[in-house]
Amino acid sequence: MNNKKLPMRNGVGVIILNKNNQVFVAKRKDNQVDRWQMPQGGVNSGESYLSAMKRELFEETSIKSIKLLKEIDGFFEYELPDNLVGIIWRGKFKGQKQKWFIVKFIGNEKEINLKTKYPEFIDWKWIMPDELPNVIVDFKRNLYLSLLVKLKELID
Numbered sequence: 001m002n003n004k005k006l007p008m009r010n011g012v013g014v015i016i017l018n019k020n021n022q023v024f025v026a027k028r029k030d031n032q033v034d035r036w037q038m039p040q041g042g043v044n045s046g047e048s049y050l051s052a053m054k055r056e057l058f059e060e061t062s063i064k065s066i067k068l069l070k071e072i073d074g075f076f077e078y079e080l081p082d083n084l085v086g087i088i089w090r091g092k093f094k095g096q097k098q099k100w101f102i103v104k105f106i107g108n109e110k111e112i113n114l115k116t117k118y119p120e121f122i123d124w125k126w127i128m129p130d131e132l133p134n135v136i137v138d139f140k141r142n143l144y145l146s147l148l149v150k151l152k153e154l155i156d
Helices: 049-061 129-135 138-155
Strands: 008-017 023-028 040-042 066-071 076-079 095-105 121-127
Touching: 008 049, 008 138, 023 049, 023 129, 040 049, 049 066, 049 095, 049 121, 066 138, 076 138, 095 138, 121 129, 129 138
Parallel strands: 008 095
Antiparallel strands: 008 023, 008 040, 023 121, 066 095, 076 095
16 A cells, blocks of 8 residues: 555644643553653544634543633644554545644643543643653654644743
8 A cells, every 4th residue: 555645634733731831641542552642633524723623622631621822833744654554544544734722721620531432542641841752652753843842932
């Protein structure tokens, strides 16, 4: 199968900050190694990026209490490693092209609930922004390094 011919999936991602400017990350249920990620997901037909981000965030974490700080300019991409193409997204895409947002979590942590209708995560925690590139799967590391630059522009 020629992975290079596959399109990129249209997606969104969200950097969630707490009051201490720590970042929310969660551990995927389908990846048992010690890797964590920020919430992300696909955009439905006719859906705005902002609506998609809010929907995905709620579907994955039950979080609704957020304040939008920034829609990051441009798009960010990553490609799946060859061994995952054909498994993820039923083999329709080679990676994701994402619009990212930075939000502040303004709710009570009791609101965070990973036991959703279609759970994707098994655990969550807050980490310092500089830890992001160290906790993500290798194929998303460059994406997270780019996002970290944008995040630091906002919080420094």
